[in-house]
Amino acid sequence: MVVSRTAGSKIADGIILIALLLMAFLCIAPLLHVAAISLSDSAKVSAGLVSFLPLGINFDSYIKIMNDSRFYEAFGISVQRVLLGGLINFVLCVLMAYPLSREKSEFKPRNLYMWFLIFTMMFSAGLVPTYITIKSLHLMDTIWALVLPGAVPVFNLILLVNFFRNLPKELDEAAYMDGAGPLYLLFYVYIPLSLPAIATITLFSIVGHWNSFFDGLIYMNYPENFPLQTYISQVVINIDPNNITNVNDVSALAAISNRTLSAAKIFLSMLPILLIYPFLQRYFITGITLGSVKE
Amino acid sequence: MKNNGFSTIYHLMLLPGIILLLIFSIYPMHGILMAFQDFNPAKGVWESELIGLDNFKYMFTLPDAKDVFVNTITISAMKLTANLLFALVFALMLNEIRQRFVKKSIQTVVYLPHFLSWVLVAGIFKDMFSLDGFINQIVSFLGFQEIMFFSSNTWFPAILVGSEVWKEFGFGAIVFLAALTGISPSLYEAAAIDGASRTRQLWHITLPSIASVIVLLAVLSLRSVLDAGFDQVFNMYNKLVYPSGDIIDTYVYRIGLVKLQFELATAVGLLKSVVSFILIIISYQLAYRFANYRIF
Numbered sequence: 001m002v003v004s005r006t007a008g009s010k011i012a013d014g015i016i017l018i019a020l021l022l023m024a025f026l027c028i029a030p031l032l033h034v035a036a037i038s039l040s041d042s043a044k045v046s047a048g049l050v051s052f053l054p055l056g057i058n059f060d061s062y063i064k065i066m067n068d069s070r071f072y073e074a075f076g077i078s079v080q081r082v083l084l085g086g087l088i089n090f091v092l093c094v095l096m097a098y099p100l101s102r103e104k105s106e107f108k109p110r111n112l113y114m115w116f117l118i119f120t121m122m123f124s125a126g127l128v129p130t131y132i133t134i135k136s137l138h139l140m141d142t143i144w145a146l147v148l149p150g151a152v153p154v155f156n157l158i159l160l161v162n163f164f165r166n167l168p169k170e171l172d173e174a175a176y177m178d179g180a181g182p183l184y185l186l187f188y189v190y191i192p193l194s195l196p197a198i199a200t201i202t203l204f205s206i207v208g209h210w211n212s213f214f215d216g217l218i219y220m221n222y223p224e225n226f227p228l229q230t231y232i233s234q235v236v237i238n239i240d241p242n243n244i245t246n247v248n249d250v251s252a253l254a255a256i257s258n259r260t261l262s263a264a265k266i267f268l269s270m271l272p273i274l275l276i277y278p279f280l281q282r283y284f285i286t287g288i289t290l291g292s293v294k295e
Numbered sequence: 296m297k298n299n300g301f302s303t304i305y306h307l308m309l310l311p312g313i314i315l316l317l318i319f320s321i322y323p324m325h326g327i328l329m330a331f332q333d334f335n336p337a338k339g340v341w342e343s344e345l346i347g348l349d350n351f352k353y354m355f356t357l358p359d360a361k362d363v364f365v366n367t368i369t370i371s372a373m374k375l376t377a378n379l380l381f382a383l384v385f386a387l388m389l390n391e392i393r394q395r396f397v398k399k400s401i402q403t404v405v406y407l408p409h410f411l412s413w414v415l416v417a418g419i420f421k422d423m424f425s426l427d428g429f430i431n432q433i434v435s436f437l438g439f440q441e442i443m444f445f446s447s448n449t450w451f452p453a454i455l456v457g458s459e460v461w462k463e464f465g466f467g468a469i470v471f472l473a474a475l476t477g478i479s480p481s482l483y484e485a486a487a488i489d490g491a492s493r494t495r496q497l498w499h500i501t502l503p504s505i506a507s508v509i510v511l512l513a514v515l516s517l518r519s520v521l522d523a524g525f526d527q528v529f530n531m532y533n534k535l536v537y538p539s540g541d542i543i544d545t546y547v548y549r550i551g552l553v554k555l556q557f558e559l560a561t562a563v564g565l566l567k568s569v570v571s572f573i574l575i576i577i578s579y580q581l582a583y584r585f586a587n588y589r590i591f
Contacts, residue, residue, distance in 0.1 A: 034419050229414045266419060
């Protein structure tokens with residue numbers, strides 16, 4: 001590429017770079033702020049002195065959380081949910097993507113299945129009928145209510161199908177000649193070649209399971225069965241909006257809530273995402289673009 | 296092709312997933328009947344009395360139903376426009392950066408908020424925008440009166456749009472960035488030799504090259520006009536901002552699972568699904584016509 005060397009162009013580059021760095025800073029500033037609050041002295045926090053660096057560093061709120069069995073029970077349920085739900089999503093996605101990526105000449109009902117999947121993705125029964133179904137299946141207060149309704153992530157499945165379809169057809173021919181069946185081909189050829197796509201959809205389903213709070217709220221009758229995000233939404237954020245009736249109550253509520261403790265709970269809840277994200281993010285850009293862009 | 300003998304294996308590979316979808320997506324659909332019933336939980340869906348469209352008629356007489364519908368459309372229209380604009384501007388600016396390391400680092404940081412849950416984002420924003428929070432420190436430092444952002448009907452929609460843009464603009468830029476890398480460098484070289492400035496290159500090469508992607512995203516966003524973001528609103532709103540912040544999905548949750556008016560909630564939900572379904576069909580038709588896009 002021809003890079004122009006005029007002074008105006010260099011100034012433009014500088015302005016763009018500064019604007020971008022500012023945008024990037026704005027994206028992490030709130031996270032730094034929460035981390036700083038969680039590590040600061042409460043008095044300094046209420047005085048409004050804490051911005052992005054902790055003042056009067058202490059670990060009081062983290063020590064309090066370590067003695068709060070409700071927090072790590074909820075944490076444990078979320079970990080269970082991610083492992084079980086992520087595994088189910090992964091197995092079903094890979095297993096279903098292979099037959100759906102076949103040519104129509106090779107597997108005739110392919111489009112029939114595909115339309116069925118798209119139908120379930122676009123049209124759902126709605127909140128109340130789904131709730132009643134889960135209830136009548138006696139899944140309330142079990143982990144299955146959290147992992148089975150979303151067992152087939154149709155959107156991720158379509159990404160993977162498109163990725164599989166873009167792999168060279170010659171691979172199939174060669175493998176079939178050598179006597180390999182579909183399962184062999186899937187596990188020894190397709191999966192190893194699709195790691196970016198598989199890493200992407202795995203990241204999506206792990207994050208999805210870790211982040212969802214609403215199913216925990218409606219399908220769990222007892223707070224001790226809440227996954228982490230549901231627990232946080234109840235204890236830190238929502239403190240039942242129906243009980244707040246006037247303006248004075250809102251400020252009263254804000255005053256009594258312990259900001260450093262809430263900040264520590266929020267920070268600990270996002271820590272797993274902050275830890276796995278850097279390792280998986282390098283895959284997901286190729287994963288998304290290759291899976292969604294077609295010839 | 297001679298390898299037609301695998302159909303049975305293919306059906307078997309699809310079977311577990313299809314069964315789960317039948318149980319959890321298709322079977323609940325009989326519950327939609329409730330929308331046309333005087334539903335009696337003791338009798339269940341199959342035995343309750345059918346009353347035709349009365350639930351829908353009743354819904355249209357409710358004053359809050361109208362507010363909810365208007366809120367849903369305005370909030371999501373503002374979000375869709377703001378997200379598209381910010382993502383586009385960000386992608387165009389990032390595309391001007393030549394240093395690979397700087398580019399990658401900015402991208403990594405900017406995508407991150409997308410992966411945080413609305414529960415946590417709501418927690419963070421509620422703290423920052425609270426009366427003694429960080430933002431109000433700045434507001435009062437600048438000499439203004441502190442603002443109750445989360446209980447003001449003027450500010451609440453702005454908070455919803457702002458936090459949505461904060462969380463999603465970077466991630467939304469991925470598609471634009473992919474389109475931008477597809478532009479042939481020879482176009483820019485030719486333009487530069489002809490003496491085109493960078494602004495002219497932007498107007499005459501970059502924007503026309505990604506115009507179809509912009510149209511595509513704009514058209515596809517039409518399908519989600521009735522989804523104003525349940526997780527976000529649910530975690531951010533309170534009774535004081537119902538007039539400006541209540542949306543269809545939060546309303547369905549409250550009348551259905553909190554007030555246990557199953558048939559009314561199902562009717563509202565069904566109306567939303569039907570309208571959304573029609574919007575999806577329209578948006579895919581438009582996307583196919585204007586951007587040659589197909590789902591699979």
